Amino acid sequence: MLTMTHLAKVYRTELVETYALRDFNIDVKPGEFVAVTGPSGSGKTTFLTIAGLLETFTGGEYHLDGIEVSKLDDNARSKIRNEKIGFIFQAFNLIPDLNVFDNVDVPLRYRGMKADERRRRIMESLERVGLAARAKHYPAELSGGQQQRVAIARALAGSPRLLLADEPTGNLDTQMARGVLELLEEIHREGATIVMVTHDPELAARAQRNVHIIDGQVVDIAEEPRFHVQAARAASAHT
Amino acid sequence: MFGYYLDLALRSFRHNRVLTTLMVLALGLGIGASITTLAVLKLLSGDPLPQSSARLFAPEIDPLGKDSTTPPERLWRDWGNLMTWTDAMNLLHARAAQRQAVMALTQTKLTPQAAGQHPFYSDGVMATADFFGMFDAAFQYGGGWSAQDDENRAHVAVIAGFLNDKLFGGKDSVGQIVRINDHDYRIVGVLKAWAPQPRFYATSLGGRGYGNGDAVFLPLQSAFADKMNPQNVNCFDTGIDANHLDTAPCAWVSLWVELKDAADAGAYKTFLSNYVAQQVSLGRLHHPEVNLPNLMGYLAQQQIVPDDARLQTNLAFGFLLICVVNTVGLLLAKCLRRSREIGVRRALGATRRSIFAQFMVESAMVGIAGGVLGLVFAELGLFAIRQQPAEYASLAHLDPAMFAVTFVIALVASLIAGLLPAWRACVVAPAPQLKSA
Numbered sequence: 001m002l003t004m005t006h007l008a009k010v011y012r013t014e015l016v017e018t019y020a021l022r023d024f025n026i027d028v029k030p031g032e033f034v035a036v037t038g039p040s041g042s043g044k045t046t047f048l049t050i051a052g053l054l055e056t057f058t059g060g061e062y063h064l065d066g067i068e069v070s071k072l073d074d075n076a077r078s079k080i081r082n083e084k085i086g087f088i089f090q091a092f093n094l095i096p097d098l099n100v101f102d103n104v105d106v107p108l109r110y111r112g113m114k115a116d117e118r119r120r121r122i123m124e125s126l127e128r129v130g131l132a133a134r135a136k137h138y139p140a141e142l143s144g145g146q147q148q149r150v151a152i153a154r155a156l157a158g159s160p161r162l163l164l165a166d167e168p169t170g171n172l173d174t175q176m177a178r179g180v181l182e183l184l185e186e187i188h189r190e191g192a193t194i195v196m197v198t199h200d201p202e203l204a205a206r207a208q209r210n211v212h213i214i215d216g217q218v219v220d221i222a223e224e225p226r227f228h229v230q231a232a233r234a235a236s237a238h239t
Numbered sequence: 240m241f242g243y244y245l246d247l248a249l250r251s252f253r254h255n256r257v258l259t260t261l262m263v264l265a266l267g268l269g270i271g272a273s274i275t276t277l278a279v280l281k282l283l284s285g286d287p288l289p290q291s292s293a294r295l296f297a298p299e300i301d302p303l304g305k306d307s308t309t310p311p312e313r314l315w316r317d318w319g320n321l322m323t324w325t326d327a328m329n330l331l332h333a334r335a336a337q338r339q340a341v342m343a344l345t346q347t348k349l350t351p352q353a354a355g356q357h358p359f360y361s362d363g364v365m366a367t368a369d370f371f372g373m374f375d376a377a378f379q380y381g382g383g384w385s386a387q388d389d390e391n392r393a394h395v396a397v398i399a400g401f402l403n404d405k406l407f408g409g410k411d412s413v414g415q416i417v418r419i420n421d422h423d424y425r426i427v428g429v430l431k432a433w434a435p436q437p438r439f440y441a442t443s444l445g446g447r448g449y450g451n452g453d454a455v456f457l458p459l460q461s462a463f464a465d466k467m468n469p470q471n472v473n474c475f476d477t478g479i480d481a482n483h484l485d486t487a488p489c490a491w492v493s494l495w496v497e498l499k500d501a502a503d504a505g506a507y508k509t510f511l512s513n514y515v516a517q518q519v520s521l522g523r524l525h526h527p528e529v530n531l532p533n534l535m536g537y538l539a540q541q542q543i544v545p546d547d548a549r550l551q552t553n554l555a556f557g558f559l560l561i562c563v564v565n566t567v568g569l570l571l572a573k574c575l576r577r578s579r580e581i582g583v584r585r586a587l588g589a590t591r592r593s594i595f596a597q598f599m600v601e602s603a604m605v606g607i608a609g610g611v612l613g614l615v616f617a618e619l620g621l622f623a624i625r626q627q628p629a630e631y632a633s634l635a636h637l638d639p640a641m642f643a644v645t646f647v648i649a650l651v652a653s654l655i656a657g658l659l660p661a662w663r664a665c666v667v668a669p670a671p672q673l674k675s676a
Contacts, residue, residue: 049670055668075592078585078588081586081588087587091673093582093586095584097250097251106583107587107588109240110584110590111588166673166674
């Protein structure tokens with residue numbers, strides 16, 4: 001589904017070259033739920049923005065769903081973003097001028113879908129996240145958890161092959177975070193491929209696989225969640 | 240997608256009412272000022288006879304005495320196609336053009352036949368028969384008079400529609416008698432509304448450059464025989480006998496000719512040169528120079544458009560430019576405020592082109608709203624101009640063409656204003672916009 005081979009991202013100035021990613025290798029299989037972890041400044045978000053075709057890279061190869069994306073122009077990259085990728089951001093990134101229905105509608109508009117099909121998909125997505133009754137509300141009228149659910153509905157509406165989540169619970173309290181995480185797990189169980197960037201060990205522990213990044217390189221790929229495995233097991237033993 | 244962009248633009252306006260109002264107001268003021276001055280300039284410098292102006296020419300000669308040192312170009316700028324009766328009649332009778340007409344202006348005293356109506360003065364034109372056909376004057380009733388009527392000094396008249404309304408209640412008055420300067424004239428035609436602007440034929444004859452049409456049209460020889468006084472007489476010798484203007488060294492009639500094309504105009508100019516050369520050899524004329532501008536060339540030569548009209552138009556368009564720059568600033572501010580939205584849209588699949596189109600549609604909407612407001616301001620501006628004492632003031636109106644020009648200017652101005660913000664919007668890098676909380 002997502003394969004990066006010897007990928008590099010370099011920021012150049014006249015004086016210095018800064019590697020955000022170097023010799024970066026990762027392979028995410030269809031249907032996997034992968035958590036990408038690492039300290040601040042390690043390159044997690046750079047990886048995610050490159051994975052989501054929001055930034056270009058300076059070396060290596062990146063295949064997304066079988067397509068080598070390095071040579072694609074803006075139109076082709078936008079089309080792939082629209083059709084194959086769903087984004088979930090820490091800050092929700094809903095458009096404040098649009099109500100819930102219209103926010104979910106945004107990616108479908110750029111796909112050129114007919115109105116009936118768009119309406120059906122929007123309502124299905126909102127029902128999926130339990131917010132169909134809030135379709136006419138504006139983001140400012142919703143709680144943080146509800147806003148993130150709308151963002152998930154927006155990501156799901158286009159039936160993407162890959163969900164990219166950047167600290168999806170970072171702006172939520174514990175209860176809301178749990179709800180969102182359960183929703184992501186449910187989506188994964190239904191077959192979605194999810195790559196989630198997080199610095200929260202508890203959240204990472206819920207993924208199928210952890211990828212740890214330090215200084216722009218993958219340093220360890222664990223088949224099992226790397227962090228707090230014991231703690232998670234201990235927690236489950238107590239219950 | 241266009242409908243979607245329109246919907247987004249309307250939503251954006253609703254959510255940014257103050258900013259949108261400022262932009263529309265800025266464009267509206269600029270467009271209103273530009274259209275007001277442009278409408279006046281168009282009125283002043285327009286083509287009075289668009290159908291035939293290219294075929295109408297004003298023969299100009301230099302009738303001044305042998306001691307004159309006035310350069311002919313300066314004379315023609317001041318006198319235009321004014322010439323003596325003798326030269327005008329010689330050229331008229333030579334019939335070297337397709338059509339030709341000699342004319343002068345006069346003030347006529349009209350005495351209504353109906354009881355209870357008092358005599359009044361009206362603007363009159365003394366002309367020869369081709370005047371109406373050459374100058375596209377269409378008839379409501381009847382027609383013009385013939386060249387034979389000219390030579391016979393027939394007492395026939397053509398009156399304007401508005402005079403017919405006044406004297407005969409708008410009925411067909413052909414055959415009726417109208418008393419002019421104590422002479423009876425039989426009406427042979429009633430004109431439809433006819434008032435070319437500028438009044439090109441009147442400028443050298445002492446008439447107004449703009450304004451309502453003339454009321455009465457009489458055969459030149461008949462009116463001259465009835466002692467009707469021309470409005471503008473320029474004499475260039477001493478001891479003039481004002482009672483014999485037909486032989487006096489005075490220029491007071493003008494000649495217009497109709498020629499079918501440039502080749503014809505070249506041939507006529509040669510004819511005119513030959514005529515003047517012949518008169519010089521006879522000692523009647525002393526300067527061989529001739530000129531033959533067409534109608535629009537003649538208006539340019541006469542500098543009929545006031546300088547301040549052009550200045551005002553330039554200033555108004557300068558003001559519009561300032562308004563557009565102001566709108567660019569406001570649109571740019573609005574665009575930068577929406578960087579996060581742009582980033583989100585890009586992440587969700589919008590191409591750069593989509594973002595550019597979205598912002599350009601928004602700018603165009605501002606332009607259309609600015610155009611509507613500009614029309615209101617232009618109507619107010621033209622209303623203010625109509626209250627001024629200038630001779631063209633009462634004619635200052637917005638015609639359909641200016642109405643269309645308003646929206647073209649509004650759209651072009653707003654699209655130009657929207658280019659930079661739309662470009663800035665479409666090059667916004669999405670990733671940084673999405674990172675921040």
